[in-house]
Amino acid sequence: MGIVERIRAIGPGAMVAAAFIGPGTVTTASVTGARFGYALIWTIAFSVIATIVLQEMSARLGLVTREGLGEALRGRFDNPVLRYASVALVVSAIGIGTAAYETGNILGGAAGLETVTGISASIWGPLMGLIGATLLWTGRYKLIERALIGLVAIMGISFFIDAILIGPDFSAIATGFIPTVPEGSAFLITGLVGTTVVGYNLFLHASSVQERWDGPQDLAECRTDTIASIVIGGLITLSILITAAAVFPVGTKISDVGTMAEQLEPVAGTYAKIFFSIGLFAAGFTSATTAPLAGAYATAGALGWDRDLTATKFRAVWITILGTGIVFSALDFSPVQAILFAQVANGVLLPIIALFLIFVMNDTTKLDSYVNSTVQNVLGGLVTLVVVWLGFRSLLSLVGVF
Template identity: 90%
Template sequence: MGIVERLRAIGPGAMVAAAFIGPGTVTTASVTGAQFGYALIWTIAFSVVATIVLQEMSARLGLVTREGLGEALRNRFDNQILQYVSVALVVSAIGIGTAAYETGNILGGAAGLETVTGIPASLWGPLMGIIAGALLWTGKYELIERALVALVAIMGISFLIDAILIGPDIGAIATGFVPTVPEGSAFLITGLVGTTVVGYNLFLHASSVQERWAGPEDLGECRTDTIASIVVGGLITLSIMITAAAAFPVGTEISDVGTMAEQLEPVAGTYAKIFFSIGLFAAGFTSATTAPLAGAYATAGALGWDDDLSSTKFRAVWMTILGVGVVFSAVGFSPVQAILFAQVANGVLLPIIALFLILVMNDSAKLGNYVNTTAQNVLGGLVTLIVVWLGIRSLLSLAGVF
């Protein structure tokens, strides 16, 4: 199959990109660019490589075994205690975690629409939730996928145009690919990696590839989709960071991403403000749709439920996650404690999921000739170690130790 045909098959990978480019990513990239200029561009490059390594494994698992990651996790252990612990980790970190983040997704997208229309975000938020719910309720994977691919394209174009309008320093961009760790940047480095290498995306990807492709004979097409989509997602994050780095003096504090668009207008004009707002809306809506879907796939797989998009239990999970976001966004409530729990739980769970994923990908009884190569194991191990190290360094930095 030629490259043009493969690009036409873009789908599950784009859903992964849609999931990790949310308001949290827009916020983190904007804050990083404003505070440290172009210095941390290398972090995005690392995050893209790390995401490709882990997501390729997850997609291969789903394609070859026809199991979701939650299902594979539940079936892996003979010991009942380990089974219960693994299920509890998945349901708490992924199910509750996506519910906690959902409010931010909806409020972020609504803030983008408010900037363009002047209509309050408190009105846009519930409307966005209703539209996302209607899309998921159709139970038609292909329709959901196409809608998200289109929104990723809109998001990418919007943020890229913004980065061009702002007139960045090309030389400084090139220098930013050289790894440096400026004082006080450890927390943001961890944040950039954490908003790209997302635990629930591993569950989403393993399940969504089964909806699109028949089996391992489609692995080449699947890999093209994965790599191309995640690279595009990385370029979107890069565009956001570059925009902030070019727009503001190094050290500028940005407290609310919703005001970022307004701050851009005096620097780059009305169009920059509009494009940023459109991109922020697309980021919020895509994440508001994929987070409940990922939470439902993970929870259904871990509990042994049917993961058909039209099944009652599957719908009940994503409706609960989406409902939490809609209600909290309507009242303007920010579930800070829930989000903090989700961040800690996901931070603990990601290395565990990554290690488990590597373990499963070496199971020849399950995967046959599609087990990991030595190079894939080494890369996966390095990514996991670095994620663990960044998490520890971030915690020590917050505690004032490192």
């Protein structure tokens, strides 16, 4: 596959990147860089590897079986108690969870526009939500995909330029790839993992690959898309953390995402502030669009509804999720703590979804020769164990044990 063909293969994986590089990523990476400098860069590297492992399974499931993850889970269990429990998990953790994220997504993007224009985020928020709703209402997958890919490109360029303008310490960056756990960092480590390895993206990916490709014969192209997109997403997260680490003295506590943008101006000039704000807007808009889409795919699949983008019930789900964000974005409050808490909650819930995925990926009746190999099961198991440990550490840190 040549370079041009590889670029053309980019699609559903970029939507996954668009989903996880939201205001939660910007917030968590900024807070982490300001408080612990470059010390937790290794967490991003782990998150990228973990995301590739799990998202490849999700994409393979959708490509081979032509089912979403929600459908696969519902159909996998003969025991009605287990079947209903899995459906309840999907609808609550994914459907309701994406609605909880949506306000932070919209407000984060609106905060970026407010910094550039001076117009209140409470005005930009609902407007952004309505534009996102218009895009989803078209029901045209290719249009949605291309719009999101374009915004990811804008986001990447913006944050990459900031990281260059700020003049980071490259030796400290290299040292940051060596795993360490500074005192008090467990909460943010879990947050960084939770902002990258996102549970609802597993549902989004399994369904979106079916819109782009026809079957197992396209698996190589699909894997190229998955790996390239997630690596680029990880580099964007890394750029944000590096920028914060270079701007703030170690130990600084950020209370508002706007603080990050404002602090850039005296250090690296007005352009750095503008680029950061544009990147924040793109992050908010992409996540505000993909989260309702993921929630609709997951809920419709779990409940056995039609997953067509123009289906009434499918639209009803994403309208509810997006509508929640639009309504609450009109209220005046800082989303930073809510976003951080949501990221950590995702990190705690993720192991359950990951175990479901690994379980389904070993079903030979559905996947035949495309079931997980021993290596894939081991990698998936290790990723799940680490995520469980991080979630456990985070919970203990909240009650003051660690």
